[in-house]
Amino acid sequence: MVVLANPSVVDQIPLLPSPGHRDTFAAVPVVDLSRPGAARAIVDACERFGFFKVINHGVATATMDRAESEAVKFFAQAQAVKDRAGPAYPPFGYGSKRIGLNGDMGWLEFLLLAVDSASLSDACTVPSSAVFRAALNEYVAAVRGVAVRVLEKMAEGLGIAPVDALSAMVTEQGSDQVFRVNHYPPCPAFQGLGCSATGFGEHTDPQLISVLRSNGTSGLQIALRDGAQWVSVPSDRDAFFVNVGDSLQVLTNGRFKSVKHRVVTNSLKSRVSFIYFAGPSLAQRIAPLPELLGEGEEILYKEFTWGEYKKAAYKTRLGDNRLAQFEK
């Protein structure tokens, strides 16, 4: 007989097939940010998968380790203490199991935080520990630097001038940057049954790009062939993983794919991930960049601002196709 750890809660979380060795995505595109071919490699990966791994990014291991160990300490606190840092919605803070406001549930707890310029927004006092905050601020400044370099290389690879054509959307005053720390505790309830609890259900990220770093526990999966196949991304705690978001799909008129991804929980090990979501200012117009349109190329999307898209996105469920309502 299988005894569920806490049936009332686990029962509300959808199940996914447990990943097997054959699902491993060994061919994750790897972009070496220190090499001249990076720009071309980024464009190629964004066209093929909307996803790639970044190595030789220059971020100190100590910066990543410090942020991770402080996050582990935060999540190890008593539930009542963590709840004082919540709720996550609206608009920022600690949350557990509920993702968004529309009924999505996952086997995780998280901190959802606003970023102003290159550090956590002072308007949000969570997390309150000065040591944790300092560690996250150092990490956020570094990962934002990686996002900016990736967007610069992307512009170069796409042949768009100036070099900051894309990155300026993130560095300009008022850009809408979000930082998320996810903790997926082990979920042994379904061990041996061929299924696992969903950590974070399938979705695309609405922003331009997201830059993810996790501890050594795998769980992230991406969809290939328009969702026909799910593959597991081998974890690499020294690398960053970049997702193309919906807004970048629109700016490139569908040339770059906003990648569907999800997280499957591990029955024995906990996963800790940091995700920096690079969004533009609310007023930023999101429409295919004229420089990227071929002669006579059909424009696939109605025009909108990031603010309009974000508002619409927050009314949707996680797995919804949020861009559908903006297609022509």
Ligand SMILES: C=C1C[C@]23C[C@@]1(O)CC[C@H]2[C@@]12CC[C@H](O)[C@@](C)(C(=O)O1)[C@H]2[C@@H]3C(=O)O
């Ligand atoms: C169900 C939801 C959670 C989300 C807002 C939404 O209504 C649809 C988009 C979701 C998402 C996915 C990527 C990021 O984790 C996130 C912060 C974002 O910008 O869009 C989440 C939203 C959230 O958790 O608030």
Ligand SMILES: O=C(O)CCC(=O)C(=O)O
């Ligand atoms: O935690 C992860 O590894 C991915 C989570 C994610 O996709 C998200 O927070 O949008």
Ligand SMILES: [Fe+2]
């Ligand atoms: Fe995501």
